[in-house]
Every structure is written in structure tokens, then in C-alpha cells.
Amino acid sequence: MRRVLIWAGVGMLLSAPGAAGQESPPRPNLLLIFVDDLGYGDLSVHGCREIETPHIDRLARSGLRCTQGYVCSPYCSPSRAGLLTGRYPTRFGHEFNPHVGEEGKLGLPLSEKTLADSLRSAGYATACIGKWHLGFARPYHPQNRGFDFFYGFLVGAHNFRLKKEAKPLFRTSQSENMIYRGEQVEPTEGFLTDLLTEEAIRFIEQHKNRPWFVYLSYNAVHTPLEVPDGLEKRLSRPIEDPQRRAYLLLLLNLDDAIGRLQAYLAKAGLDRKTLVIFLSDNGGSGQKPYLAYNAARNDPLRGYKGQVLEGGIRVPFFWVWPGVLPAGQTYDRPIISLDILPTACHLAGVPVPANADGVNLWPYLRGEKAGDPHEALYWRFGPQKAIRQGDWMLVDWRDFSKRTNSGWELYHLGRDPGQKQNLAAHEAERVRQMAQKWQEWDRHNIAPLWRGGATEDPEGNKKPGK
Template sequence: MKWLILLALFLALTGRAADPSPSAKPNPPQRVNILLFYADDLGYGELGCYGLKEVPTPHIDSIAANGIRFTNGYVSAPLCSPSRAGLMTGRYPQRFGHENNRMTAERGLPLAETTLGQRLKSLGYATAIVGKWHLGKEPDWLPMRRGFDEYFGVVGNPGSYFRPRGFMDSRLTATPRAAPNDFYTTDAFAARATDWIERHKDTLWFLYLAFNAVHTPHEATENYLKRVAHIPDRRHQTLYAMISAMDDAVGRVLAKLRDLKQEEQTLIFFISDNGAPGGRPGNGPLRGTKYTCWEGGIRIPWLIQWKNTLPAGKVFDRPVIQLDVMPTCLAAAGGTLEPAWNLDGVNLLPFLTGENKDCPHPTLYWRIDGMWAVRHGDMKLVCGQRGHLPELFDLAADPGETNDLAARQPDKVKELKALWDQWNAQLAAAPAAPADNTTKKEKKRNKIKT
């Protein structure tokens, strides 16, 4: 009889262990808010945390200090619109023909492509874009029909920071209208962003804050210009004032998170859409400019922060690309990544926590208007000018792409070209490239560090 009592007690205890009570079950994955800053034409060397000395950028730098700074962070295209297309889809924009900025009135991000806004909205997120869209201007292509609840910004390049064309505020109208008086886009975008976060503080939210700074025209208000009066070159003076204004805007949004005690539950990205254009030293040691496949066109400032989840003050040297934003966000949000989506990006979280020791991307690819590149490991093969032979570089030893190894390593050239050919065969047909109207001066500039 005694052994029956002991057996019953044993079964009760082991049964309870096998079927834990709700209070004993593991906590579900933490779901977070998502804040995505996307700068415009900001070069690799144009933040304090990447070596800028002319003007401080403490608020953007704080994302690096509290999170991770990437030294090999890339974008999938060295130009505004296709870069945004890759960001919003997690797919190389060349796959679906969105390779450049040349869009007719009824063309933009193909309607068959699903945006990050749509995917997060399906997970219960409130969604908004504040800033530059540049993925189509007709009604079916506008953010309100691409997964965003609210839109405050400019449809494309606004032409002016003070009197932007293509301005929209979906709280008031679904069509473009004149911007309010006393408008400066960078400040106005920060004000709407903080207002929207305040309104959605009690729900999960995704905010895509896409500055048009520091794209031309270079314009700044007097209060920002006063900060850079010590810079003698007037043209660069205004640029640095715009960088300071953008840093202030980021600071206002980060302060709102702290005020609401939401900083630790917010995954934050800061990325630029492409490198700096010619005529300014913004790409640091890197060769080339915006609209080239040299490092200066495609390697950009790339920061991520998620307090108490990702390490702080870390530098990550392996290649990542802005296509990784979508899968990383969806993983953080508790979503799933379906193979049928054919994403090119990967979830970076296990790589950043150290759970996965491999490289997120053994190989990365680019193609735009007859120019192209492939990076495999530290080796890069690049056709930097239409119709020219590709050049080979070891980026670990030569990030400035000054020492062409193609003649000395023909087998490596063949290997990388075969990789690029295989990728290129999967893509939509390349649009007709424009005539090569690059001036001799521009060609010379792209042959040296800029």
C-alpha cells in the first residue's frame, strides 16, 4: 500500500513538471516599437561617430554609443529611390526593375511588392512615415495604400526645405498641398514624429522617419548657421548646419522616447540612403560618390540600438545591408519570415548578440545603369564606369579602392564575375542606361579618394 502512495505522489510531481502551469511557462518574445531613421545623401564620414570634426552630432552618436556601429554597412543601390525600394521590401530592387530614379507619373514601387509597413501592420502595429517617400506619387503608390496609417512629408525631392513641393499631411488631405508658413522640413518632421509617438504611446508602433536632409539644395535656418560660423567655406558651412539640424531632430525624437519611458522597448536604426555626392569630402577615406558602385556610393553610416537586448558600444565589422532591416524588424516583432517572400535580407539579431558567429552575408551585389559590383568576403570586383573593365580590390587592406589587383589575380576576377553573373541572371531586365555624360573632371574625381 505504501508503494502505491509513493507512486501516485511521483506521478503527480512529474506530471506537473511536464505540463507547467501558465505562470511557469516561459515569457513570450518581447515585442518592441520600431524607429527607423533614414538620412538622404549622408556620406560615410559625415557623423561624429564616423570621424566628422566640423560639427558635433551627439544625438546620432548616442545611438552608436548605446548600440552598434557598423563599419561595413551597405545599401542595395547608390541612389535615392531604389535604395528606399530595397529598404521597404527587404529585396534587391533590381529584382523588380526599380533600379534608378527615372519614374513616370504612374510608376513607383511595384504594387506586387509588400512593404515593411504592410508586414508590421499585419502584426498589429500602428504605422507612420514622416519625411521623404520617393516610391511613387499617384494615389495607389502613396504610403496610405502601402501599409502606413499616417503620412506627413514629401512625395519626392522637395526642391526646397522651406517651401517643399509635393508636401502631404494625411491628417488633412490625401493629395499634395502647400506647406504651412515658417516651415523647415527637418524641424517639421521632428515635430510631427514626436507628436505621432505621443499619440500612439499606448500601442505598438513603427515610425519611419525619412529625412530629406542632407540632399540638395543646401538650406538651413539662421539658428543652425550660427553654429558653424567658424567654417570658412560657405557651401560646406550650410551642409554642416543641415547635419546639425538633423542631429537635433533625432535628439528630439529620442528625448520623447525617454520621456515616455519607451527607449528600452524601441529598436532604433539610423542609416543613410546612399553616399555623399561629388563636390564634398563626406565619404571619408572611401573612393567614389553617390550614383557609383565604388565604396563611397554604397557604404554608409549604419547604426542600430536596442537597449538591454543588443550590446552597447559595439563595432561590427562584417558586411550588412539595409535589406536586413525588414527581417530584423519582423523577428523583433515576433513575426515569421516566409520563404515564399524571397527576401534577400537576413535577421541580424543572432549575429549581433553573438549567438551566430558566421558572417550575415558572404556575398553582396549591386547593379545600376551599366555599373555593377560584387563583394565576396573581403574581395570586391567593381565596374565603376559603364563600358570599362572591372577592377579587383581587397577591401580589408585597401578600403579606398586604390590598388587594382585584377591583373595579378585573374582567377579571383573570374570567380567573382561568375557570382555576379549568376545573381544578375535572376533579375529583371536592366533599364536602358542613360548616355555617359560624365565630365572628365567627374571621372578623375571618382578615380581618387573623395
């Protein structure tokens, strides 16, 4: 696979922004596709052989596929909090999922500014479509956090098969038939992935004559594993595990949705005016019986959703802007979801918040700047912690089946991406230095504003900070 090189031949459009005598790229539309619990190894572009995902593969080949792309948390809500603020969620106490029972006071802290706030200030039409999971009460509602339009659901999971006559349920982690348009529940029926795609296309069509930002937050392929109609025949081989089969059918439906979006953008003449970013909120949940098990596979990575091993935090991550970013190449330096906000702000011509932890990736993605965008990347999730520095990853991860932590383990990801050979005993000084660096970073975090469940945080029964 080709790596990103310094490249030329596409004219002044690709000149360095702000350089004397040169023009910046026009402000792009932004389609941010955030999928849910997708296994790293479940895309055919990543080597899956059980199914083909042609539309997601084509999206990856249309731009840069980031082979070392991370999210800031291995869990749903904090990952979203970091994505939309450009800050490590542990900076502001959003370490775990908020709980419906305390909806009046839990959610993305109101002190935090979102990407939607920044882009709306620059004249963008902004929409949040799909899963929110950043608070349930009115102050935390998407339309009070920078979004002009909201269509979706507020909690952590939702059924896919919607029926108008069904009795709505509202539980701690999942709702049924509770789709909101704005602040009102709208009775509807259909398959949710398809409905979210239709709403995204409708919003873009209505605002195609001005810059727009669509945060399309699919709940696929999170549980419940409700099977869409008519897709079973497309499985190329029998899948004996019923959960695995249902998961793959949900993924095929998601792939079709990505194809519809690509076709619409091309037909509307918007594909060359739009930056599309595709990633998952965390790794696949392939470990029974914890953390919304969906039978995903993170091959060749080790670990799952909820763990700070590679399988929990390293995700499919693509950047696509035809004619502006190179196509069919990989970017192989470590990046993180926090980088999306500063990069988007740069392209929109608005100031990057001074407290952002992310980096403007634009010169790196275009090959104008070499080296790692980050000196190091960090994670904290309850008792779990990790730091990546260059090719080295130091990690203290949680084994949920044993309810114990590993203690510091050291891996060289360049030689061992599957984290099979723990080198901590042979690299004691490196372990000491990296652990100290993680501790220095952690001093700038705060205690969780609320506690998680037992599988998120084994001290969940204790008060914050205790």
C-alpha cells in the first residue's frame, strides 16, 4: 500500500493555507460519519473475508486511510465528548457514559464548546443526525450545543426496526421508538439506518447552497442486533453464529447507506466540495458477556470495546476530499479523533480553541509536514491507562472476565501490532519514563463528574474523586 508522499500537480487549490501569494482551499462542507462499535477487522478493506463492504471500501480508496487512527476513549459517550470538543474527555470529567436516572445534571459539561458551535459561528448550517448520548435534559440537547437541526435519539442505544404503534420504552441504556425531531418525539416506522441516511441527504439538499456540517452518528453496528430485510442472500458463506450473522447483516445495511451518501454527493455535484471523515466511536464489542456484545472482530488487534488495548481504541479512520486530498493512499502516523476539530476549524477559517488537545492535521495529510503530529497520545478510562509514543505503547488494561488490571505492559506496535509480546521486563527504563510521562499528563485531568457501571469502572459505587 502506498504511503502519503509530498505530492503536486493539482494546482493552487492545494497550496499551503495562509502562505504569501498562495490561495487556501475553499471552505469545504463537512460530513462526519461516526459509526458505533465497528470491529476493526470487519471491513473487507481491512481484510475481512466473510462479507464484502464495497461502498465503505470505495470511500477508503477515495481518500486517505489512516492505519494508526485512534479515538480518545474505548467507550461510547466519552468518545463522542472528545470528538466534538477536540479535548480529552478526562480534562472535563466526562470519563464514563451518563445515566438516564440523573438526566437533569449529566451530559457534556456546558462549559465545553463543540465543533458545531465553531462551524455555526462561521456560517455553516449544522445538523446532528442519529445517536447523541451526551445528555438528556434540555440544556444538553444537540440544538443547545451548536446544532441547528437534530433528528435521532438521546440515549446510548436504540432499536432499528421502528413501528409507530409500538409502546415507547426509555431505559438506562436503550430506547425504543423514541426518535426525536428537534425536541419532540416523532412516531415513525422503517429501518433506522435507512431513516438516518434519508434525513442526512434531505438536510444537505436543503442547505447545499451554503456551507454545511452534518454529524451523522449512526447507531449501527451497536446492539440490538436486529436484522434488516433482504440481505441474508448476500452473505457469501454460511455464518453459523446467529449473533455474528446478524451483526454482519447490520454492517451490510450500513455499507449500503454509505453507498447512498456517496451517490447523492456525486449526483448533486457536492463530492468535490465536501470533506468526508469516517470513523468508529470505539472498537468492536466482541467479548462476552460485557459491554453490548455484538460479535464484532478487531483482527489483527488485541482487545475490545471498553479496553485501552489496540482493539478498543484503534478504529477505521478515513479522510476523503476528492481532488484535494490524495486518493488510494494510507497515512501511517498516529492520529486521534481529537484532531478533527482543529483541522475542521482551520479549513473553515475559524480560530481553534486554545484548550484543544487535537492537532490541525491538514499539512500532515497533504504531505507538507513530516513526522508524528503528536509527541504522544494518552488514554484514561477508570483504572485503565495507556500512552503511545512513536511505535511504543505502554498500557495497563482491564480483564473484565477476571475483574483485574494487567499492570504496565509495553509493546512495540511497529513490530507487534497485535500486542502479543510484552517487553516491559526488558525495557524497564522505557517503562519508567513513559509511565512518568502519562502521570504528568494525568495531572491536568479531573476526577469523573459521575461514575460508570461495573464494567466501565470497578469503583462505580464510590463517589467521584474517591
